[in-house]
């Protein structure tokens with residue numbers, strides 16, 4: 517059975533990386549439902565436009581074409597999006613790549629994309645977008661890891677790949693360490709560990725919408741801060 521954690525009223529301004537993916541799309545739908553302004557970040561203009569077209573005409577949505585692994589592109593985007601002086605209320609770093617297989621035969625470009633998008637992307641988004649949140653004294657940054665690397669999970673699980681596990685573990689450490697570094701600033705950094713999910717739920721598998729509901733609750737101002745959230749399967 518699919519699971520709904522909570523559905524708080526959400527307003528404010530949010531950035532979603534990987535916005536044209538399954539989770540990004542569901543999160544954009546969830547955040548715009550109650551009037552939040554959302555910036556959809558991805559590398560492919562047509563995919564972002566497709567997500568936007570699926571949202572209600574009244575939704576306040578912007579598209580931002582950007583590769584999160586490119587530090588100068590992320591920094592330029594942040595300058596543009598902050599030009600009105602308004603920091604984001606919440607940012608969700610959901611951009612990611614996945615590849616199964618053995619490391620010794622894996623395409624080096626796939627290894628690069630998995631690591632760069634998750635880990636470097638997380639660093640560049642933090643450096644570019646969190647300083648204005650810290651200056652204001654409020655904001656939430658949620659990093660999307662994976663249940664495969666959830667606390668206590670132990671050895672490298674089957675059905676995934678070394679670069680993916682390394683990337684998601686690195687992302688989780690980034691979140692924990694950055695949250696400690698920002699203690700007392702009013703800006704929190706959280707890590708969510710979803711299991712396998714799909715665009716639509718089926719028995720035993722969560723829907724992207726259910727994962728998006730949990731993340732929306734984490735990123736909403738005024739809700740209790742959850743530093744780490746391990747989601748169960750459907």
Ligand SMILES: NC(=O)c1ccc[n+]([C@@H]2O[C@H](COP(=O)([O-])OP(=O)(O)OC[C@H]3O[C@@H](n4cnc5c(N)ncnc54)[C@H](OP(=O)(O)O)[C@@H]3O)[C@@H](O)[C@H]2O)c1
Nearest residue numbers: 534536537538539559560583584610611612662711712713
């Ligand atoms: N689906 C699952 O079962 C599952 C389970 C656990 C964790 N996760 C994690 O949850 C997140 C979302 O998963 P999903 O299934 O929604 O992924 P998805 O459908 O594959 O979408 C990934 C998104 O990331 C974007 N992206 C990739 N590289 C990028 C880059 N360098 N810069 C900017 N955008 C980039 C892609 O768009 P473009 O290619 O157009 O840029 C795409 O919109 C990922 O981090 C994934 O690792 C997924």
